[in-house]
Amino acid sequence: MLYKRLIPAFCILLLTLVIACNRGGESNDGPVLDEPDLPEDVAGLVDLLGQPQLPSRNLVIERLVEKGEEAIGPLIEAFDEGGEPQTGAVNVLSRIGEPAIPALIEALSTEQYYRRIGAVMTLGEIGPPAESAIEPMISLFQFAVKSEKVTIIQALARISHGDDVIFLLTASLVVEDLRWETLRVLGDIGPEAAAAVPSMLEYIDSEETQTRIEVIQAVEGFGPMEEIVEAIAGRVTDPEQRVRHLAVQVLGRFGPAAVSAVPELASALLDEDADVQRTAAKALGQIGPGSSGVIDALVDALAAEDPQVRREAAWALGQIGPAASGAIDALNQRVLSDTFEYVRTTAEESISLIESGS
Secondary structure, three states, X not given: OHXXXXXXXXXXXXXXXXXXXXXXXXXXXXXXXXXXXXXOOHHHHHHHOOOOOOOOHHHHHXXXXXXXXXXXXXXXXXXXXXXXXXXXXXXXXXXXXXXXXXXXXXXXXXOOHHHHHHHHHHHHHHOHHHHHHHHHHHHHHHHOOHHHHHHHHHHHHHHOOOHXXXXXXXXXXXXXXXXXXXXXXXXHHHHHHHHHXXXXXXXXXXXXXHHHXXXXXXXXXXXXXXXXXXXXXXOXXXXXXHHHHHHHHHHHHHHHHHHHHHHHHHHXXXXXXXXXXXXXXXXXXXXXXXXXXXXXXXXXHOOOOOHHHHXXXXXXXXXXHHHHHHXXXXXXXXXXXXXXXXXXXXXXHXXXXXXXXX
């Protein structure tokens, strides 16, 4: 049986020898790989941008970036092909950066659709250094087709949050085909686009469910401004569950600043949907002591059929603190009789918080 014991050791020794032989030709810095044979001229390198599976594509991009201004013209012409050549050209030109801006601005006035789109995308990727392109892009916007307008909106927001850009974005809200994307862009900009908030809130009562959702998601980025809290609180009774749930979530994330929405959130504890009930209870806890006026509603929620609603109601009472002392008996009942351990544990923790005042 000795040979059976020797086989594993022999295999390990053999493997070690093979590895050592394979490493014999390597330097201490690891294997030296030959660089692929790439064209030296710009035109040849640009042609390779249309081959996304090319193993050396990243090296092609690096070589073109090194070519700098010499590559700008051919790369802009590559926009005309669309697809991978266009994507690769945008990548290279955005890394070349400022030297490419004049030629990109000139490309905005061409009749070639893909060239204009490529120029807009590149200017957006360059960002604030491309500020000189704002006026030509706004001019292009007036006559552009929908897909171009969406790209221009996105690019302008990357370049500047100035008054002229915010004005254009705000005006774009009236165009139904652009509204959702414009709302998203304004939401990403946030407080710097505060002037657009009244126009955005005009659509929070839209007949389209998705538009109401887009507005709530977008204005969340501006924080708990008084008019935003009031408008979102008005959607807590929305006919669509998705909208009600989102509205309650956002109000909770606003925390104590959403105290004016406490009555609406308390009414949501009676929503027909358990997820809305649960989220409303959590939101009241996130608002904290400001929810002390709805203790009775949270105590009622401790008896909800859904255990997660009971847990969130118990948690919320603990976050309210000493002002919720009148709920201790109801919490004790949960500790003693609830069939779910996580409800019992949360109720017990909340009692400690109420009694300790912390």
